[in-house]
Amino acid sequence: MNIKSAIVILLALTAGAQSSVQTAENTPTNRISSVKPFATGERLVYSISYGLLTAGEAILSVDDIQQRQGKNIAHMVGIGYSKGMFEWFFRVRDRYETYYDIDNLEPIEFIRDVDEGGYIIKHHILFDSKTNTAVDILLDKNKIFQLEDRTQDIFSAFYYARFIDIKSLTPGAVIQIPVFLDHEMFKFQIRYIGEETIKTKFGKINCLKFKPLVQQGRVFKDKDTMTIWVSNDDNKVPVLIKTELLVGSLKAELIQYEGLKNKSILP
Numbered sequence: 001m002n003i004k005s006a007i008v009i010l011l012a013l014t015a016g017a018q019s020s021v022q023t024a025e026n027t028p029t030n031r032i033s034s035v036k037p038f039a040t041g042e043r044l045v046y047s048i049s050y051g052l053l054t055a056g057e058a059i060l061s062v063d064d065i066q067q068r069q070g071k072n073i074a075h076m077v078g079i080g081y082s083k084g085m086f087e088w089f090f091r092v093r094d095r096y097e098t099y100y101d102i103d104n105l106e107p108i109e110f111i112r113d114v115d116e117g118g119y120i121i122k123h124h125i126l127f128d129s130k131t132n133t134a135v136d137i138l139l140d141k142n143k144i145f146q147l148e149d150r151t152q153d154i155f156s157a158f159y160y161a162r163f164i165d166i167k168s169l170t171p172g173a174v175i176q177i178p179v180f181l182d183h184e185m186f187k188f189q190i191r192y193i194g195e196e197t198i199k200t201k202f203g204k205i206n207c208l209k210f211k212p213l214v215q216q217g218r219v220f221k222d223k224d225t226m227t228i229w230v231s232n233d234d235n236k237v238p239v240l241i242k243t244e245l246l247v248g249s250l251k252a253e254l255i256q257y258e259g260l261k262n263k264s265i266l267p
Contacts, residue, residue, distance in 0.1 A: 030164045030175060032105065035234045037162040040065050040074070041259030044237060046252045048080075056082040056092060058252065060158070062259075065102070073108060074100045078155050090117045096155040104129065105160055110153035125153060125180070134180060148178040148185065157188055162236040166192065166208055174213075189213040190228075198229050198240060201255060202267050205239055206232045234262035 040062055048056040058080040065074045080094040094116065099109040110125040124138045132147045152160050157179050164175060171194040179188045193209040207229035226243040230236050237260065241252040257266065 030177070031168040032163050033165040033167075033234070036102065036261060037234060037236050038062055038159065039259070039261035042261065043256075043258045044254060045256035046238075046241075047255045048250065048252045050086075050250055051248050053086075054084045055086050055250070056080060068099075068108070071101050071108075072103055074102045074159075076100060076155065076159060078158075092116050098153055098156040098159070100156050100159060101129070105163055106150055107153045107156040110155065112154070123182075127151070127153075127180075136183065139183070145180065145183060146185075147180055151178045151180050151185070152188075154179060154181050161190070162230075166236070175210075193227075195232060196229065200239055201253070205229075206265055207239055208232050208236070231265055233265045235260045235264055237264075237266070239266075 042062040044060045046058045046060075047054065048058060058078065060078045061076065063075045063077055065072055067073070076098045078094075078096040080092060082090060082092040086092070092115070094114040095111075096113075097109075097111040098107050100107050106129045107125075107127050108129070109127065110123070112121060112123040112125075114121045122138055123136055125134050125136050127134045127147070132149060132151070134145045134147055134151075135141055135143065136145075150160075157177050160177060161175070169175070169192045171192060173192045175190045175192065177188040177190075179186050190210050190212045193211055195206060196209045197204050197206045208231075210228045210230065212226050212228065225245075226241070228238055229240045230238050237254065237257065238252075239254045243250050260266070
């Protein structure tokens with residue numbers, strides 16, 4: 001079991017759900033809510049722990065909404081970093097940026113700049129929704145990748161999922177989102193479990209419960225070992241993420257928020 005890999009996965013998940021498990025083929029269309037779940041000024045802060053130890057922190061923000069070619073484009077930024085003793089043996093500094101067409105729910109630009117224990121990843125993806133293609137301008141501008149309709153990047157998938165109309169789902173339903181990750185197409189799959197009230201630092205919160213289907217093996221015990229609780233309101237803010245590992249467990253907990261767009265059940 002590689003604890004370092006597990007910490008990175010949870011940092012990335014909090015900043016954009018990295019639990020894709022299958023190569024994408026034809027993804028069913030998701031029903032989209034008419035209520036926008038976020039707006040400029042939203043900021044979510046998560047504390048990430050391994051067992052009783054603080055492992056890191058992740059901050060997700062919607063910085064601004066700008067006009068590009070007549071489209072309303074939101075600029076989202078996700079930062080993940082290690083803390084405490086983990087700074088000594090596995091320093092993490094991750095930054096994700098998405099420029100997102102909030103009317104058509106499609107990314108137009110994605111930037112990934114990560115340093116995970118000295119392992120460096122840099123991507124700068126430009127998406128073309130008209131042709132369902134993408135290029136990485138840091139790799140080769142002439143190499144074109146083919147995409148599905150409404151393909152998301154690893155970070156925009158977090159925001160796209162919040163647009164999905166949960167009222168149209170019944171417990172057991174599986175949401176599928178096509179994701180372009182590391183120059184490949186994957187399906188992000190997540191099962192809706194139902195409603196559950198949980199204890200948080202903000203008190204008892206009524207949540208929607210989901211289980212992403214993750215890769216079983218080197219890190220995770222089972223393919224449904226991860227659980228996400230999302231606020232049961234129009235904001236659909238992830239409140240708590242837990243996962244059992246082959247050794248120990250990881251948790252990401254919402255500790256601070258501001259700028260929520262809609263009326264919230266969070267105090």
